Amino acid sequence: MTTNGRKLTPRGKERRQQLLDHATQRFAETGYHPTSVADIVGGVGVGKGVFYWYFDSKEQLFLELLAEAQRDLRRTQRDAIASEDDPLRRLEIGIRAAFRWWAGHPEIMNLLQFAATEKQFRPALRQGQSVALGDAVTHLKEAIAEGRITDGDPEELAHAIIGLTGHLSRELVHRRGDDPERVADLAVTLLFDGLRGR
Amino acid sequence: MTTNGRKLTPRGKERRQQLLDHATQRFAETGYHPTSVADIVGGVGVGKGVFYWYFDSKEQLFLELLAEAQRDLRRTQRDAIASEDDPLRRLEIGIRAAFRWWAGHPEIMNLLQFAATEKQFRPALRQGQSVALGDAVTHLKEAIAEGRITDGDPEELAHAIIGLTGHLSRELVHRRGDDPERVADLAVTLLFDGLRGR
DNA sequence: GGGGTTCTTGACCGCCTGGTCAAGTCGTCC
DNA sequence: GGACGACTTGACCAGGCGGTCAAGAACCCC
Numbered sequence: 001m002t003t004n005g006r007k008l009t010p011r012g013k014e015r016r017q018q019l020l021d022h023a024t025q026r027f028a029e030t031g032y033h034p035t036s037v038a039d040i041v042g043g044v045g046v047g048k049g050v051f052y053w054y055f056d057s058k059e060q061l062f063l064e065l066l067a068e069a070q071r072d073l074r075r076t077q078r079d080a081i082a083s084e085d086d087p088l089r090r091l092e093i094g095i096r097a098a099f100r101w102w103a104g105h106p107e108i109m110n111l112l113q114f115a116a117t118e119k120q121f122r123p124a125l126r127q128g129q130s131v132a133l134g135d136a137v138t139h140l141k142e143a144i145a146e147g148r149i150t151d152g153d154p155e156e157l158a159h160a161i162i163g164l165t166g167h168l169s170r171e172l173v174h175r176r177g178d179d180p181e182r183v184a185d186l187a188v189t190l191l192f193d194g195l196r197g198r
Numbered sequence: 199m200t201t202n203g204r205k206l207t208p209r210g211k212e213r214r215q216q217l218l219d220h221a222t223q224r225f226a227e228t229g230y231h232p233t234s235v236a237d238i239v240g241g242v243g244v245g246k247g248v249f250y251w252y253f254d255s256k257e258q259l260f261l262e263l264l265a266e267a268q269r270d271l272r273r274t275q276r277d278a279i280a281s282e283d284d285p286l287r288r289l290e291i292g293i294r295a296a297f298r299w300w301a302g303h304p305e306i307m308n309l310l311q312f313a314a315t316e317k318q319f320r321p322a323l324r325q326g327q328s329v330a331l332g333d334a335v336t337h338l339k340e341a342i343a344e345g346r347i348t349d350g351d352p353e354e355l356a357h358a359i360i361g362l363t364g365h366l367s368r369e370l371v372h373r374r375g376d377d378p379e380r381v382a383d384l385a386v387t388l389l390f391d392g393l394r395g396r
Numbered sequence: 397g398g399g400g401t402t403c404t405t406g407a408c409c410g411c412c413t414g415g416t417c418a419a420g421t422c423g424t425c426c
Numbered sequence: 427g428g429a430c431g432a433c434t435t436g437a438c439c440a441g442g443c444g445g446t447c448a449a450g451a452a453c454c455c456c
Contacts, residue, residue, distance in 0.1 A: 009402065009453085031316035033231035037444060047405040052445065054403095110315050117312040118229035143393075150395035152384070159369045160362055160388055167361020172354060186350070190358055194392030195341075197348035207423085207432065235414060245435040250415065257414095 004056050016054045018044050023061055028107030032062060032114055063124050066115055069108045070128030076101045077135065087142035088149070088192075094135065095165055095191070096184045102169040103180035109170055133158050161191060202254050214252045216242050221259055226305030230260060230312055261322050264313055267306045268326030274299045275333065285340035286347070286390075292333065293363055293389075294382045300367040301378035307368055331356050359389060 008016065022043045026035040037058055041051050055061045080097035081090045102109065115121035133155065140154035149157075165187050172178040206214065220241045224233040235256055239249050253259045278295035279288045300307065313319035334356035341347045347355075363385050370376040 050404060113311050114315040117308050149393040156370060156384060157393065159366060163365020164358055164362045168357060171357045186354060192392045192394050194390045195347040195355065196390050247435060
């Protein structure tokens with residue numbers, strides 16, 4: 001569908017999705033390289049040829065996972081933000097939507113983190129990240145123009161936001177199992193007012 | 199020395215270090231798995247047996263890199279902080295020291311990030327991280343007790359600090375090549391006073 | 397029930413990997 | 427110069443990998 005051009009019956013789409021899901025779990029738990037194609041098809045209970053019916057290669061499957069996840073997160077954020085005009089509120093709502101999304105997709109974090117460590121995957125990762133960055137930068141620029149936040153390079157501030165929210169998702173929501181809404185509160189107040197508060 | 203118990207002459211220690219250095223670079227650039235032992239010894243220009251004279255396995259070499267890096271960063275922070283009493287200042291100096299250290303060891307960031315994505319390496323990573331966390335928590339607790347920062351779970355705040363500083367190191371210092379001191383300023387003011395400032 | 401397409405099987409292939417080892421060289425102390 | 431460790435070599439190995447493919451099963455429309 002996305003890269004491997006093939007007509008798929010409903011049954012075919014389901015198989016394909018099974019493979020994607022299983023691969024995601026395995027990659028997240030064990031790692032990309034230690035997970036063999038044999039592991040993936042074994043987990044689904046099908047022959048090896050099935051994998052290559054739906055995907056060109058293990059690498060292509062991984063790239064598709066990356067792209068789809070980034071697309072989905074962004075869509076979620078856009079929908080959440082759509083009805084809000086105020087830039088600072090948009091930023092806040094986007095952050096909260098991100099926490100909620102990450103809470104529902106803990107495995108993806110691992111995939112993204114892994115993608116950053118290998119040459120062949122970095123470009124694909126970068127692409128999605130720069131989109132997220134751009135979204136945040138837009139709101140930050142507006143907020144700065146309105147004098148609502150202190151002046152500063154919006155791109156740098158956006159990186160700070162992404163870094164903080166990503167890490168808190170990993171450590172508090174995924175690892176510790178904390179409530180994403182509560183952690184989002186923490187992130188927002190911390191980002192807006194800092195450790196010393198107002 | 200650390201795990202592989204062997205007497206090393208000065209020449210031996212140098213070889214060993216050569217291998218460690220080369221492996222670090224390759225792992226960071228290409229990734230752990232795609233870098234073969236043959237690549238590593240080839241880069242140093244020695245036979246394969248040399249590798250296994252100094253290390254038990256590729257995995258052990260990697261674990262040693264992890265442990266040594268975490269130890270070194272912590273030592274650097276401790277030394278920087280030693281002469282300061284004020285908890286908030288200790289926190290700030292620790293953050294600045296971290297930025298300086300990361301600026302000098304960009305490759306390590308990749309190794310840590312990779313280690314987080316694979317089952318076998320997560321425990322080793324976790325260990326070092328919890329030490330860093332503990333250090334930050336200590337200062338935060340003191341600062342809270344003195345009423346210098348708003349009340350909150352110190353562990354959560356520490357995670358926020360680590361996440362923000364780590365990401366800014368990666369994105370601004372390593373990727374964009376920004377001056378670490380300037381980025382440290384940004385991180386400190388942002389963490390203490392937030393986007394809205396005081 | 398014929399025929400076309402989608403889907404599935406699993407033996408098979410070439411390749412490369414981490415790791416071994418018998419053999420040899422180097423350095424140095426007596 | 428001999429002898430004893432510290433080091434080095436590179437051919438070699440078993441095993442696992444990603445990927446292929448000829449053969450067949452399942453499904454569906456006529």
